Amino acid sequence: MGKKIGLALGGGGARGVAHLGVWLRLKELGIPVHCVAGTSIGSIAGAIIAAGRVEETLAWCDEPDWKKIPPLMLETKLSTKAISSGARIEKLLGELIGKTDFAGLEMPFAAVATDLNTSEAVVMRSGDLVSAVRASMSIPGVFRPVEREGRVLVDGQLVAPVPVAACRQMGADVVIAVDINPPTGLGGAKPFEKINIVDVLMGTLMIFNSEMTRRSFEEDKPEVVIRPDVGEIMALDFRNANRIIDIGRASVGDDLKSTLADLTKD
16 A cells, blocks of 8 residues: 555635645645644634535635625624634634534544643544634634633644644655745735734734744654745735635646655555
8 A cells, every 4th residue: 555645734814725725736636635634724724625515615715705704804792811702703614614523524634723721732633623623723812712621722823833743643654734824924015004913913923833834844844845825915815715725726736746656655
């Protein structure tokens, strides 16, 4: 048997829609993926892929902004632990993923979060699926942390911006890492007067994660790294979903299949 291929999907806000484009291109090339792990927006994309719900999500991306954007916006009711309780985004996650438990997925999947009390990476592979994804994408200060199995969980980007190790834990011999967090902060040049608290938090997190990703790749280097050209995409700009998907698709070269064929030989 050939070696198993794992797909590690990193965090980075709206840029993570590019993960779906990468996945579509991998399918076009006939590249088999045996497991997927995701952090933050990567966990959302990973769960959608593992649940076989990509087509449904592409239909959501096609919706007009007036219908698509409101569920992503911050709630008017503040949480004592964050700007948003995350209730609206959790409802949307349930609709997009369409599964309630890891056991119902079509391929092995792991969502990675950070234990706020211990700073440990928490790799979730069983139980309630939506709460695991919600935990993985709980940007500190923006979304309320998730309490799960006695742990207080926040965004996995703090410890595993691109979850290569989680893929290896699931048995991947060759890991394709998709890094959507280039060192450009928010993306583009947003004027001072238009920057809000969420921009500050997201931009800071992205700069931090870029350095974390560089260091983590030095410690556990993935066999293949794909970097979609999403540096100009604003962290919360889901209005350009279809363009971001196209960028993800374009980031996968025709030669990847032959490269992986060499890497997966016994």
